[in-house]
Amino acid sequence: MNGSAHRTSTALDIQLRRGPAGLGFNIVGGTDQQYVINDGGIYVAKIKENGAAALDGRLQEGDKILAINGYKLENLPHSAAVDLFRSAGEDVHLRVLQSPRLSANGPASSRSDGESSSPFMATALVSLVLVGGIAFLLYGVLRR
Structure with missing residues (x-):
């Protein structure tokens, strides 16, 4: 998230009613x-x-969710937060820290509000491929 240090964020309370597609965000x-x-x-x-x-229009990509139904989301692993969203009920109260509105630089892809999204997995996969390639090259050099 890119932003200027002198712009402030705004806390906002948002009430959403779960629809057919859930809460409608990842x-x-x-x-x-x-x-x-x-x-x-x-x-x-x-x-x-x-x-x-x-449809509500207030929640934006890049906003930090501080709490859901009064339960603070600080110091939680991703899966615990997903569980809270899944079990939040039909009417959901969010406490959100809105980031200053700049040009959006959000994640390239993500999953639904009930699914995990892990940049760690992509990094691990790339690292594994690189290590495997280096090992293959070293093996070829050492066999000569």
């Missing part, structure tokens, strides 16, 4: 899958078109 983050460096918070990754959040 989340990223958590203590085990930090989306923002040195911040284990839960962030809105994507707003689904025509979902509850999009």
Whole structure:
């Protein structure tokens, strides 16, 4: 999330009613899958078109969700936050820290508000491929 240090964020309370597609947004983050460096918070990754959040219009990609139904989301792993969203009921109260509105630089892809999204897995896969390639090259050099 890119932003200017002199712009302030605004806390906002949002009430959403779960629709056929859930709450209509995807989340990223958590203590085990930090989306923002040195911040284990839960962030809105994507707003689904025509979902509850999009129809309300206040929740935006990049916003930090501070609490759901009064339960604070600080110091939670991603999976625990997902469980809270899944079990939140039909009427959901969110406490959100809205980020200053700049040009959006959100995640390239994400999953629904009940699914995990792990940038760690992509990084691990790329690392594994690189290590395998290096090992293959070293093996070829050492056999000669």
